[in-house]
Amino acid sequence: xxxxxxxxxxxxxxxxxxxxxxxxxxxxxxxxxxxxxxxxxxxxxxxxxxxxxxxxxxxxxxxxxxxxxxxxxxxxxxxxxxxxxxxxxxxxxxxxxxxxxxxxxxxxxxxxxxxxxxxxxxxxxxxxxxxxxxxxxxxxxxxxxxxxxxxxxxxxxxxxxxxxxxxxxxxxxxxxxxxxxxxxxxxxxxxxxx
Numbered sequence: 036x037x038x039x040x041x042x043x044x045x046x047x048x049x050x051x052x053x054x055x056x057x058x059x060x061x062x063x064x065x066x067x068x069x070x071x072x073x074x075x076x077x078x079x080x081x082x083x084x085x086x087x088x089x090x091x092x093x094x095x096x097x098x099x100x101x102x103x104x105x106x107x108x109x110x111x112x113x114x115x116x117x118x119x120x121x122x123x124x125x126x127x128x129x130x131x132x133x134x135x136x137x138x139x140x141x142x143x144x145x146x147x148x149x150x151x152x153x154x155x156x157x158x159x160x161x162x163x164x165x166x167x168x169x170x171x172x173x174x175x176x177x178x179x180x181x182x183x184x185x186x187x188x189x190x191x192x193x194x195x196x197x198x199x200x201x202x203x204x205x206x207x208x209x210x211x212x213x214x215x216x217x218x219x220x221x222x223x224x225x226x227x228x229x
Contacts, residue, residue: 039109039122041177042184044196049164049172052191053153056162059190061155066096068223069150072134073204074142085111085120087202088142092130096151104130116198117181146204148221160187167203168221169210 046052057064072090075081081088089107094100103126110121127133138144151166160178167173174193178184188194199206207221 037122037124038119039177040117040119040179040181040184041175042117042188042193043173043175043199044188044193045199046164046172046174049166052164052172052174055191056155056157056164059157061157061162063155064153066151066153067102068094068096068099069152070094071146071148071150071204072144073146073148074137075145077141077143079145082145087204088137090127090130090133090137101130104128104133106133112200115181117184118200119181146208146219146221148204148207149223150203151223157187157190159183162187162191165203167207168223169214170206173199173203 053064070092072092074088074090087107087109089105089109091105091107092101093103093105095102105124106127107122107124113119134144149168152163154161154163156162159180160176160183163175163177165173165175174191176184176187176191176193178187185194188196201209208218211218211221
């Protein structure tokens with residue numbers, strides 16, 4: 036079964052982090068804007084079970100052209116220090132069609148959020164630097180095993196940093212609610228998206 040194994044940490048200095056990943060031999064570094072549509076059944080049973088269905092549109096950081104759209108199912112989180120859960124993902128060729136199909140099947144879009152993402156390949160792992168509206172910068176390290184993720188965290192000087200268990204959706208929804216804002220949508224002020 037495909038599985039996601041990742042660690043997320045807060046980053047105070049994104050420019051220093053970019054330089055460090057480059058110095059460690061990270062390959063990549065391109066930036067995209069992601070528009071994430073989170074769906075649930077009408078009764079909220081996916082969220083209640085810890086699962087999620089997401090449609091992610093990856094857009095050019097400048098211009099907004101859709102580069103790729105992915106449909107993802109994430110299962111409930113398993114116990115442990117790192118986020119570990121079943122993950123099934125596939126590319127779709129028509130973002131509007133997949134959103135319409137999910138709605139026609141009775142799924143409800145419960146949250147939409149944007150993030151700017153830079154990503155690199157570093158050894159066995161994918162390392163990303165994410166900027167999210169309102170809550171700032173985070174690094175994620177995803178790999179084939181907990182040992183690979185731990186090694187990459189250590190290589191980046193992040194082994195002793197607190198690992199954040201919450202999803203971006205949960206972090207954003209909590210922050211928006213605390214600000215008295217609409218807790219179903221978090222977008223950058225300077226982007227226009229669907």
